[in-house]
Amino acid sequence: MSKFIFEGYSFSNGKARFAYSFEGGQKFVEEVEFAKSNYQYDEKLLERALFLSFMLIGTSYYKTFPTSDVQVLPGQLDQWQASFFNTVYQEGLSQFAFENDIKRGALAWFNASAQLAEMPVISYKDRGTLALQSGGKDSLLTASLLNKAYKDFSPWYLSSSDSHPKVLDELGKPLVLSHRFIDHEALSKAKSDGGKNGHVPVTYIVQSLALIQAILLGKHKVLVSIGHEGEEPHAMIDDLPVTHQWSKTWSAEQLFSQYVERYVSPDIIVGSPLRGFSELQIAEMFVGECWEKFGHSFSSCNVGNYKQGADNTDLSWCGNCPKCANSFLLFAPFVEAEELKSLFGGQDLFSLVSLQETFKGLLGIDDVMKPFECVGEIDELRQAYHMAQAKEQYGQLSFGVPSSNFDYKAKYPSQDIAI
Structure with a gap:
């Protein structure tokens, strides 16, 4: 071609x-x-x-x-x-x-193309908000915050x-x-x-x-x-x-x-109105704002839900992919262990042998490449892991995880789009 x-x-x-x-x-x-x-x-x-x-x-x-x-x-x-x-x-x-x-x-x-004339401005006076949804934590959080603000x-x-x-x-x-x-x-x-x-x-x-x-x-x-x-x-x-x-x-x-x-x-x-927040803080916000209503009906697992043409009416978690491992890390600091494990068939993902290499990639261990998925940053996920371990409810990974000073409540640049 x-x-x-x-x-x-x-x-x-x-x-x-x-x-x-x-x-x-x-x-x-x-x-x-x-x-x-x-x-x-x-x-x-x-x-x-x-x-x-x-x-x-x-x-x-x-x-x-x-x-x-x-x-x-x-x-x-x-x-x-x-x-x-x-x-x-x-x-x-x-x-x-x-x-x-x-x-x-x-x-x-x-x-x-050479010397194109500037496009004339089209003014647009209509008002209204379209909020993209996927069934995942971020979009459900945005919708919940809009509802909470009566928007x-x-x-x-x-x-x-x-x-x-x-x-x-x-x-x-x-x-x-x-x-x-x-x-x-x-x-x-x-x-x-x-x-x-x-x-x-x-x-x-x-x-x-x-x-x-x-x-x-x-x-x-x-x-x-x-x-x-x-x-x-x-x-x-x-x-x-x-x-x-x-x-x-x-x-x-x-x-x-x-x-x-x-x-x-x-x-x-x-x-995005969430642009200024870390993924870890978004997880904390989701637990506070949405878990009671959506905790057992949302999912961020691509394997279980988002294949082209698949019926994804009932969202699920496969419990054995990078997105599941990433979500387990992000939510573990804020959700009781038995509650979080119930999403994954009662499994503590930190203890799964099949996920140890995946966790190494997420946590920057042994030069294992970070998975090609939408996942958190290495320092952020290390912080999440140690916050989860401090609860003394979760199992441990089979390898050591370096400590992290990641400030998950830091504010990041954004368009300042108000909800």
Whole structure:
């Protein structure tokens, strides 16, 4: 395969269609269905948001035969946009590049068109909040804090099947559902032809689709739920930091917000009200605000819940993956042992032989690489472990864990998005 081509996109009757191809080869078409309403949305505003999703969703198909040669047929990029998409397709695909032994120079390179006129500003006077939901601790905490503050909002969930986590029905608000239909048939064909696979900046993709849904419903605020995370790289490829969580970092949130301000509307806010908190403090807040209601119906386990097309109505924990180990570390300081173990079939995960290497990666022991998952920082998780051990309710890991002075109540930079 040679050049990757961004063919075009369209929107009709609540459905977006995004098309891509490799020059002389494989074609891909993805569709996304959005919740409809009688709101008279601004078509120019929607067009700008669709273009952003179009460019970001492209990562899902570009990765099959990565190349530096890319072409965007519908529209031109100015210098800032070209730099933005270069960052997405390089830093956002860093894990993919690492796992497939690809150098930064072999990844996509977008060129700016000469002297493009500045896009006219589109003012957006509608008001309302769309809060992204997954069934995990962070998004449920945001929803609970909004309810506690008597703030109106619409919970939104992006599904890849006909189901959604039933815990979202307990939020007390009508759930807004969108459906993403990845072109699995074309991806399977690409794989059979020798195509590659790997992680893409999915948080960016989901945020962009939430932005479209917000515009269709007349909302001006899109709330994601991300704490201070993703800042600790797993490895390096020359000057390229390798991280699973690039699109969840503070720099990525700022970049996305700047794109929306410059190219969609300065009146639309996209960001996380939890950004200023550590993952450990978010766990403590979740226990205080949400555990009684959601403690036995939420989950952060990808293995058990979030496979494409899977029925995830009832969320569960597999009890044997990095996300489960990470969650056990984060909650152990704040939840009684028997209560926490009940989520994992009565098991104390610290005592599981099968998880010892995983815990070593999470805690930075014996040079075991940190798992490619959305997990806490090493010092943060070491602090969590020692806080849990101080309760004298949990088993011990089979290896020593260095002490940590991590201040889990420290405040981190954020957009200061008020709930």
